[in-house]
Amino acid sequence: MRPLGIEGAWVETPRVFADDRGRFHEWFKDEKFHESTDRRLRLAQANCSRSALGTLRGVHYASVPPGQAKYVTCVGGAVLDVIVDLRTGSPTFGTWEAVRLDDTTHRCVYLSEGLGHAFMALEDNSTVVYLCSEGYAPEREFGIDPLDPALAIAWPEDLTPLLSRKDAAAPTLEEAERKGLLPSFGDCLAYRRRH
Numbered sequence: 001m002r003p004l005g006i007e008g009a010w011v012e013t014p015r016v017f018a019d020d021r022g023r024f025h026e027w028f029k030d031e032k033f034h035e036s037t038d039r040r041l042r043l044a045q046a047n048c049s050r051s052a053l054g055t056l057r058g059v060h061y062a063s064v065p066p067g068q069a070k071y072v073t074c075v076g077g078a079v080l081d082v083i084v085d086l087r088t089g090s091p092t093f094g095t096w097e098a099v100r101l102d103d104t105t106h107r108c109v110y111l112s113e114g115l116g117h118a119f120m121a122l123e124d125n126s127t128v129v130y131l132c133s134e135g136y137a138p139e140r141e142f143g144i145d146p147l148d149p150a151l152a153i154a155w156p157e158d159l160t161p162l163l164s165r166k167d168a169a170a171p172t173l174e175e176a177e178r179k180g181l182l183p184s185f186g187d188c189l190a191y192r193r194r195h
Helices: 030-037 173-178 185-194
Strands: 009-012 017-019 022-024 045-051 056-062 070-076 078-085 096-102 108-111 115-121 126-132 141-143
Touching: 009 030, 056 078, 070 078, 070 096, 070 115, 078 108, 078 126, 096 108
Parallel strands: none
Antiparallel strands: 009 108, 017 022, 045 126, 056 115, 056 141, 070 108, 070 126, 078 096, 078 115
């Protein structure tokens, strides 16, 4: 696993074994994950979403503690996966990093608690699966407008974003910060040290 430019985020490109029968790869291995991140991924929930071309999901995050760490991959089609640093006080607050996830390279991303997550489907029927450290809890779940001009995420210009009503109505980063909805960098680091 290789750390990304945002503290608490990593990308993994697994080795794929292919022959005339098909392909095989390990998309998550606890020991390798622990060696790279110095963490254990507590599995509380596994999600699978299938999206039409142009579907834009996110930017989603959960309040910390406990937050929700995610280990994400694309098992069918392709998505542009985006991690956003939403932690107030972080040296990279408000920045984002994008990784193409697809069923060819089988890359995976891991994002720690407090980081925001979004993706856009680059093909019809793109299927994303993710392992979550905590289960879904509506009272702790929040979103940021993925089209917030201040974030300026470089979504593919040739695709029209298809958003849920909830994502389309999400506040901007500035609004969420003003309302005190964002996790703090210090709280996120402290939580990770304890778990």
